[in-house]
Amino acid sequence: MEVRRALAVREKRIRDLEQRVTEETRLSQRALEETLLARQERDEYRRVLAASLAQEKRALEDVSTHAQAEETLQARLEAVLEERGAASAQAEALEVRLEQLASEGQAALRRAEEKTWGLSEEHGRAMRRVVEERSEAIGRLAEIQGSLPAPVPESLKATRVRAWINLGIAGLLAALALIILPGALLAVFAEDGALHMGVLVGLAPGELVLLDFLLCFCALVLGSWGIHELRGVEKRAEEQASEPSGESEAQVGIEGSGSLL
Numbered sequence: 001m002e003v004r005r006a007l008a009v010r011e012k013r014i015r016d017l018e019q020r021v022t023e024e025t026r027l028s029q030r031a032l033e034e035t036l037l038a039r040q041e042r043d044e045y046r047r048v049l050a051a052s053l054a055q056e057k058r059a060l061e062d063v064s065t066h067a068q069a070e071e072t073l074q075a076r077l078e079a080v081l082e083e084r085g086a087a088s089a090q091a092e093a094l095e096v097r098l099e100q101l102a103s104e105g106q107a108a109l110r111r112a113e114e115k116t117w118g119l120s121e122e123h124g125r126a127m128r129r130v131v132e133e134r135s136e137a138i139g140r141l142a143e144i145q146g147s148l149p150a151p152v153p154e155s156l157k158a159t160r161v162r163a164w165i166n167l168g169i170a171g172l173l174a175a176l177a178l179i180i181l182p183g184a185l186l187a188v189f190a191e192d193g194a195l196h197m198g199v200l201v202g203l204a205p206g207e208l209v210l211l212d213f214l215l216c217f218c219a220l221v222l223g224s225w226g227i228h229e230l231r232g233v234e235k236r237a238e239e240q241a242s243e244p245s246g247e248s249e250a251q252v253g254i255e256g257s258g259s260l261l
Helices: 002-115 121-147 154-189 191-201 205-260
Strands: none
Touching (some): 002 121
16 A cells, blocks of 8 residues: 555656646747747847938938038039139229220310310211220120129028028938838837837837927928028029119119210
8 A cells, every 4th residue: 555655646746747847848938939039029120220220321421412512512602703703803904994995085075175166077086986985895894794693692601501501400300200200100000019119219109209290390390491591592692683783784874874965
């Protein structure tokens, strides 16, 4: 009887050990499956992070491209200013020539008045020639002044630079919003995605969506502001360019009427 009891106790211990080993094996398999799943999720997160970094790199390259374009525009502006300086020098030379012609005409008129009260045909032709040359010089001066580009004030330059800066910041914010958008959608429509995005970013799904919305709104506001300022700068530049030409035409008309008198 004692032997049977001992055997029964031993068999019971063996069954307990088998059950324990089976349970530990099942737990080990489950832990192994969870480990494999965690590795797969980790690889997926790494892929998403690499894609986000690539998008950010492309956004930075776009910003550098805009900076190069701005430098090119600045170089063109300097070239235009140099051309304007050369044209201004030519206009000054024409003004000097105009003054010389005017003084010569006045001197000829005084000499003609001193010699005789009446004007002979020869003196009349000479005076008409002087008047015609003076009119041609005035016309050339008006054409050159009309072709000169209007100077760009410092305030317009600052406004233009500020507008381009606003557009660049708007582009960066839009790029960040596009980078965050897949994560926000994943956090909203997938529970596992919401959990992992919360661990990765540190924000709740609602906060992530709100952040993406705020980035889009700020990008829209800054972009609209920059475009509005650029349009205002172009409009003011056109107005300033049209004002000198109008003044020069009025001056030419007045001087022409004076010469006819």
